[in-house]
Amino acid sequence: MNILTTLVEKTQEAITQLYGLSDTNISFEQTNSKFDGDLTFVVFPYLKHSKKRPEDTAKEIGDYIFNKMKAIKSFNVVKGFLNIEFSDDYWLNVLQSRIDHGIQIPEIGVNKKIVVEYSSPNTNKPLHLGHIRNNVLGFSICQIFDAVGYDVVKNNLVNDRGIHICKSMVAYEKWGNNETPQSAGLKGDHLIGKYYVMFDQYYQKEVKDLISKGVDKDEAKEKSSLMMETRNMLQKWENGDQEVFTLWTKLNNWVYEGFESTYNRLGVNFDKIYYESNTYLLGKEIVQEGLDSGIFFKKEDGSIWIDLTPEGLDEKIVQRSDGTSVYITQDIGTADLKYQEFKMDKFVYVVGNEQDYHFKVLQLILKRLGKSYADGLYHLSYGMVDLPEGKMKSREGTVVDADELMDKVVATAKKQTEELGKTDGMSSKELDELYEVLGLGALKYYLLKVDAKKRMMYDPKESIDFQGNTAPFIQYTYTRIASLLRAADKVNFSLPITFHSIEKELIKQLNAYPEVITSAANNYNPSEVANAIYDLAKTFNKFYHELTILGELDSNTRSFRISLSKTVGETIKHGFGLLGIQVPERM
RNA sequence: GCACUCGUAGUUCAACUGGAUAGAAUAUCGGAUUUCGGCUCCGAGGGUUAGGGGUUCGAAUCCUCUCGAGUGCACCA
Numbered sequence: 001m002n003i004l005t006t007l008v009e010k011t012q013e014a015i016t017q018l019y020g021l022s023d024t025n026i027s028f029e030q031t032n033s034k035f036d037g038d039l040t041f042v043v044f045p046y047l048k049h050s051k052k053r054p055e056d057t058a059k060e061i062g063d064y065i066f067n068k069m070k071a072i073k074s075f076n077v078v079k080g081f082l083n084i085e086f087s088d089d090y091w092l093n094v095l096q097s098r099i100d101h102g103i104q105i106p107e108i109g110v111n112k113k114i115v116v117e118y119s120s121p122n123t124n125k126p127l128h129l130g131h132i133r134n135n136v137l138g139f140s141i142c143q144i145f146d147a148v149g150y151d152v153v154k155n156n157l158v159n160d161r162g163i164h165i166c167k168s169m170v171a172y173e174k175w176g177n178n179e180t181p182q183s184a185g186l187k188g189d190h191l192i193g194k195y196y197v198m199f200d201q202y203y204q205k206e207v208k209d210l211i212s213k214g215v216d217k218d219e220a221k222e223k224s225s226l227m228m229e230t231r232n233m234l235q236k237w238e239n240g241d242q243e244v245f246t247l248w249t250k251l252n253n254w255v256y257e258g259f260e261s262t263y264n265r266l267g268v269n270f271d272k273i274y275y276e277s278n279t280y281l282l283g284k285e286i287v288q289e290g291l292d293s294g295i296f297f298k299k300e301d302g303s304i305w306i307d308l309t310p311e312g313l314d315e316k317i318v319q320r321s322d323g324t325s326v327y328i329t330q331d332i333g334t335a336d337l338k339y340q341e342f343k344m345d346k347f348v349y350v351v352g353n354e355q356d357y358h359f360k361v362l363q364l365i366l367k368r369l370g371k372s373y374a375d376g377l378y379h380l381s382y383g384m385v386d387l388p389e390g391k392m393k394s395r396e397g398t399v400v401d402a403d404e405l406m407d408k409v410v411a412t413a414k415k416q417t418e419e420l421g422k423t424d425g426m427s428s429k430e431l432d433e434l435y436e437v438l439g440l441g442a443l444k445y446y447l448l449k450v451d452a453k454k455r456m457m458y459d460p461k462e463s464i465d466f467q468g469n470t471a472p473f474i475q476y477t478y479t480r481i482a483s484l485l486r487a488a489d490k491v492n493f494s495l496p497i498t499f500h501s502i503e504k505e506l507i508k509q510l511n512a513y514p515e516v517i518t519s520a521a522n523n524y525n526p527s528e529v530a531n532a533i534y535d536l537a538k539t540f541n542k543f544y545h546e547l548t549i550l551g552e553l554d555s556n557t558r559s560f561r562i563s564l565s566k567t568v569g570e571t572i573k574h575g576f577g578l579l580g581i582q583v584p585e586r587m
Numbered sequence: 588g589c590a591c592u593c594g595u596a597g598u599u600c601a602a603c604u605g606g607a608u609a610g611a612a613u614a615u616c617g618g619a620u621u622u623c624g625g626c627u628c629c630g631a632g633g634g635u636u637a638g639g640g641g642u643u644c645g646a647a648u649c650c651u652c653u654c655g656a657g658u659g660c661a662c663c664a
Contacts, residue, residue: 032607042606044644080644081607162664303662320662327664356591357659420626450600455657457599466626468612469600476626483624531601545628
C-alpha cells in the first residue's frame with residue numbers, strides 16, 4: 001500500500017470526522033526544504049468549514065492522522081501548513097524496496113501505442129543546431145514513453161522532394177562537374193548544401209540584375225531563368241522524367257549517407273521512415289470524402305476549402321484550383337496513413353513552434369472529418385534556439401552546423417580530460433569513445449535541460465563548460481560512484497540505522513524519481529528528468545564530501561552508504577539513458 | 588492590422604501548474620583536502636518576478652491594460 005494513498009485516505013477521514021465534509025480533493029505536496037517535514041498539507045481551503053484559525057485547523061488534522069498512522073514520526077504546523085514527517089524506518093524501507101525491486105515506474109502507457117514523428121529533415125542541406133534540438137528532444141521523449149510502458153514507434157518523415165531539392169539539382173547540373181562526396185572530400189549532405197547555397201547566390205544576383213534593368217521585384221523573382229529552370233525540373237520530376245529522376249536519386253542518396261552518419265553520432269534512430277516522395281499525393285481522397293460530406297466546400301475557381309471560423313480560425317485551403325494538394329493535405333494523408341499502419345492511440349509531432357497554427361488546424365480538420373484518432377494528436381512544439389548575436393540566419397551564415405558543433409564539443413572534452421590526466425591505462429580507442437560520450441553528453445544535456453516549449457539561448461562558450469548544471473558534472477559524479485564500487489566489497493545492510501539528513505534527502509530524491517518520469521511523459525518534457533538527475537548528483541556530491549563511505553568504521557552504516565551510492569549511480573545512469581546520454585565508468 | 592507565445596539575480600535557466608522567506612548554475616569575492624577521484628564541497632553579495640490595476644486567505648503563475656521581444660497570418664513546404 002502506497003503511503004500517500006493511506007495519507008490521503010486518513011486525511012479525508014479526518015476532515016469528514018471533524019468538519020462533516022466528504023469527497024474533497026485532498027492533495028499533498030513536497031515540503032519546502034526550508035521547513036521540517038516530508039509532505040505538506042495546506043489547510044487554507046478548509047477554514048470556512050472548520051471555522052477555526054489556520055494553525056488550529058492544521059493541528060487538529062495533524063493530531064488525527066498522527067494517531068492513525070505509525071509511519072508518521074511527527075508533524076509541525078506553520079500558519080496553514082501542516083508538515084508531516086515520516087519515520088526513519090519508513091525511509092529505510094523505501095531504499096530497501098528500491099534495492100530489491102529496482103526502479104518501479106508506473107506503467108501509464110501499457111497497451112497503448114504512440115507514434116512520434118521527429119527530425120523530418122529537408123534533403124537540400126546539412127543539419128544544424130535547431131535540428132539537433134529536435135532530434136535530441138524527439139529521441140528522448142521516445143525513451144521516456146518507452147519507460148512508462150508505451151509501445152513507441154520512432155518515426156521520421158523525410159522531406160525529399162519539392163522545389164528546394166530541385167534548386168540543388170539545378171545548381172549541381174550547371175556547375176557540379178560530376179563532383180562526388182569522395183572527389184570533394186565532403187559529406188554528402190554538405191556537398192548538396194554547397195550547391196543549394198550556390199543556387200541562392202546566383203539567383204539573388206540574377207534578381208538584382210533584373211531589378212536594375214527596371215523589372216519589378218516580384219516579377220524579377222518570377223522571371224529569373226534559374227527559377228524557371230527549377231520549376232521546370234520539378235515539373236519533370238512529377239512527370240517521372242527518367243533523367244531527372246536519376247539525378248534526384250543520386251543526390252538524395254548522398255544526403256542520406258551524410259544524415260546517417262550524423263544520426264549515428266547523435267545516437268538517434270528510427271523504426272519507420274516515410275519519404276515525402278511516396279506520400280505527397282496522399283490526402284486527396286480524404287479531401288474528396290470531406291467534400292462529399294459537406295465538411296469542405298468548393299469555390300468557383302475549383303479550389304477546395306474548410307471554414308474554421310466557428311473555431312475562431314480562418315478559412316483554410318486544402319486543395320488548389322488546379323487540383324494539386326497543399327502542405328496540409330499531405331499531412332492529413334500521412335496522419336491517416338499512420339493510423340492505417342499502426343492504429344496508434346497517440347501521435348506526436350516534434351516540430352518547432354512556428355507551426356503551432358498549422359497543427360491546430362490539422363487537428364481541427366481531422367476532428368471535423370470525424371477521424372477517431374484526431375484526439376490523439378499532439379504537437380510537441382519546441383522553441384527555437386537563439387545565438388548570443390540573435391537568431392540563426394542562413395542568409396548571414398550564422399547557422400551552427402551540426403557536424404562541426406559535434407567536432408568542437410568532442411575536441412573540448414578531449415582537451416579537458418587530458419588536462420586532468422585521470423585516464424592512465426585506457427587505450428586510444430577507449431579514449432576516443434570517452435571523448436564522444438563527454439562531448440556529446442554536454443551538448444545534448446545543454447539542449448535538454450531547458451523546458452522543451454521554451455525558446456532558448458545557445459551560448460557556445462557555456463555549452464562546452466563542464467562545471468555546474470552540465471552533463472560532465474553528472475558524469476563525473478557517476479564515475480566517482482563507479483570508482484567507489486570498484487573498491488567496495490559486496491554488501492548488505494540491515495535495519496535499523498540512524499542516518500544523516502543528507503542520506504535521507506538522497507532517499508527522498510530516489511523515491512521521487514519514478515514520478516518524475518511519468519510527469520515528464522505527461523508533459524512531453526525531458527527537462528524534468530534532466531533537472532531531477534542534476535539535483536540528485538548535486539546532493540550526492542555533498543553527501544560524498546561530508547561523510548566517509550569506505551572509511552566508515554561501523555560496518556552496517558558502511559554497507560548502507562555503499563548501497564545508497566550504488567542506487568544513486570544506477571539512477572543517474574537510468575535518467576541519462578532517458579535523455580539519450582551515456583555515462584562513462586572512468587573519465 | 589489580426590492571432591498566438593514569451594518577459595524571473597549581471598547572464599543562462601528553475602519554481603511540483605494558485606501556496607510558506609522566488610531557487611540553482613555561471614560570473615565576482617572569500618573559504619575547505621595529512622581521508623573514498625578537487626570536473627568536488629562550504630559561504631557572501633546580487634530580485635519592486637517588465638510596469639500599472641484587479642480576482643482571494645495567498646499571485647511569478649489567473650483576468651485586464653501599457654511597454655518590450657518573438658512567431659504565425661501564401662492556391663510555399
